[in-house]
Amino acid sequence: MSTSRTYRDAVDHLNSLQSNAATLEAVRASGGRLSQFAIPEMVEYLGRIGYSAMHITGTKGKGSTSAFTDSIIRRAHPEWKVGLYTSPHLVAVRERIRINGAPISEELFTKYFFEVWDRLKQNTKTANPSTPLMPGYFRFITLFAFHTFLELNVDATVLEVGVGGRYDSTNIVPKPVVTGVTALGLDHTAILGKTLKEIAWQKAGIFKEAVPALTVEQPEEGLQVLREQALELKASEFIVVPQIPGLLELKLGLAGRHQYQNATLAVHLAKNFITARTSENISEELPPSFVEGLKFTKWPGRCQTVEDPAHRGTTWFLDGAHTLESLHCCVQWFVSPDAALRDHQEFENRSRVLIFNCTSGRSGTSFLGAMMSSAAELLGTYGKDESAAALFDHVIFCANVTYADGGFKGDLTTLAIPESDLAHLKTQHELADAWSSLLPSFPKENIHVLPSIEHAVNVVRRLGESQKPIDVLVAGSLHLVGGLIEVAGLSGVAL
Incomplete structure (x- = not known):
């Protein structure tokens, strides 16, 4: 490999594979049908770099479940080398590919990136005429992750599916362990107009013959589809994981009530995986190593509290929640004794700021309305007379652009925002209008529409110059949270 090829070069090459806003709109307009080509094309890409899908998958699910599973397995078997593949990243793309909990180094990222890139560039023979010579951004990183884990000879791999399941680029493992x-919920696929049954069918596509299929309690119509698909795809067993005695008494490494369900699934996935790999008989409901794994799980940007290292009195509450369900969980966490209500006496003496963005301002009314409704209910539950309008002193709606000069940090570059939207801050103005309509008494001068994350941080810094301590909730987008960690100088304490 040429010494002139750097990590910066790798990230720039990777960003060149991103879909732009127009392409993403075409996928949405197709009802997701374009995604059906992902699997045969991924198998072809794997073949062209010289590998087939030979790895171990420990789980499919949201990032927190993957993080819990990874943490448990690493503590149960500290002698193992454990790979974790997740998406998206917060600050550095290297976060998506972790070995024993740590993102791979810039040196390894660069080395393995160009090994895959060069093989695809050199081997241009395609089996399917419609297959583009280079895969898109997520497909490339998936190939790159497989290559990395194979080269590093990991003992276990925990794979998080990107979107959906059946047609997701990660779904090329012929026989995962579990x-x-x-x-299930109407999350990202809701924009495609899918029903819960259709979502369940997509998710169940990761089930494989002779492999255990596990899930949590689900709405009956979704559960029925999962059960039918497990049977059709000949899974060795289909299990709705039971509650684990003692788990609810633990203080998990990840905050939020919803994490107990994720932790329950993670424990059962880890037990299945370890038993299959070692033939160990794990008779305890919660072995000490499992407890340790759950307590020390880290997953930045999800219900995370960060004390600002350089600005005393400023506390950041970071949650990349971006669906109705996840935003409800976010508010449950923020309006609780674990976060904004951690000191009842100080509640009235602290300023609170909301920094928010989402992919479409049209969703703003429903998203913000649900958040404020939950907040009002929780404030009453905890004996606070304040209305939801009084929860925040200032609200900031900003674009996901990293810096005030309009530039992105390289790893955070996105082509998914339409240029016209960005130029006029269309989404942010729609969010501000939604906020005003929901809370007419909220002072107009305290609603900020800003072109970058750096602008938002500057507003917080000015507010923090007063004598009052300040709590800042950042939500609606993982890209927003990642950019804020970068701009506010939180990487050393948040990641």
Whole structure:
């Protein structure tokens, strides 16, 4: 490999594979049908770099379940080398590919990236005429992750599916050790107009013959589809994982009530995986190593509290929640004794700021309305007379652009925002209008529409100059949270 090829070069090459806003709109307009080509094309890409899908998958599910599973397995078997593949990243793309909990180094990222890139560039023979010579951004990183784990000879791999399941680029493992499905909801696929049954069918696509299929309690119509698909795809067993005695008494490494369900699934996935790999008989409901794994799980940007290292009195509450369900969980966490209500006496003496963005301002009314409704209910539950309008002193709606000069940090570059939207801050103005309509008494001068994350941080810094301590909730987008960690100088304490 040429010494002139750097990590910066690798990230720039990777960003060149991103879909732009127009392409993403075409996928949405197709009802997701374009995604059906992902699997045969991924198998072809794997073949062209010289590998087939030979790895171990520990789980499919949301990032927190993957993180719990990874943490448990690493503590149960500290002698193992454990790979974790997740998406998206917060600050550095290297976060998506972890070995024993740590993102791979810039040196390894660069080395393995160009090994895959060069093989695809050199081997241009395609089996399917419609297959593009280079895969898109997520497909490339998936290939790159497989290659990395194979080269590093990992003992276990925990794979998080990107979107959906059946047609997801990660679904090329012929026989994982165990598969798992977290809570079903109208999440990202809701934009495609899918029903719960259709979502369940997509998720169940990761089930494989002679492989256990695990899930949590689900709505009956979704559960029925999962059960039918497990039978059709000849899974060795289909299990709705039971509650684990003592788990609810643990203080998990990840905050939020919803994490107990994820932790329950993770424990069962880890037990299945370890038993299959070692023939160990794990008779305890919660072995000490499992407890340790659950307590020390880290997953940045999800219900995370960060004390600002450089600005005393400023506390950041970071949650990349971006669906109705996840935003409800976010508010449950923030309006609780674990976060904004951690000191009842100080509640009235602290300023609170919301920094928010989402992919479409049209969703703003429903997203923000649900958040404020939950907040009002929780404030009453905890004996607070304040209305939801009084929860925040300032609200900031900003674009996901990293810096005030309009530039992105390289790893955070996105082509998915339409240029016209960005130029006029269309989404952010729609969110501000939604906020005003939901809370007419909220002072107009305290609603900020800003072109970058750096602008938002500057507003917080000015507010923090007063004598009052300040709590800042950042939500609606993982890209927003990642950019804020970068701009606010939180990487050393948050990641």
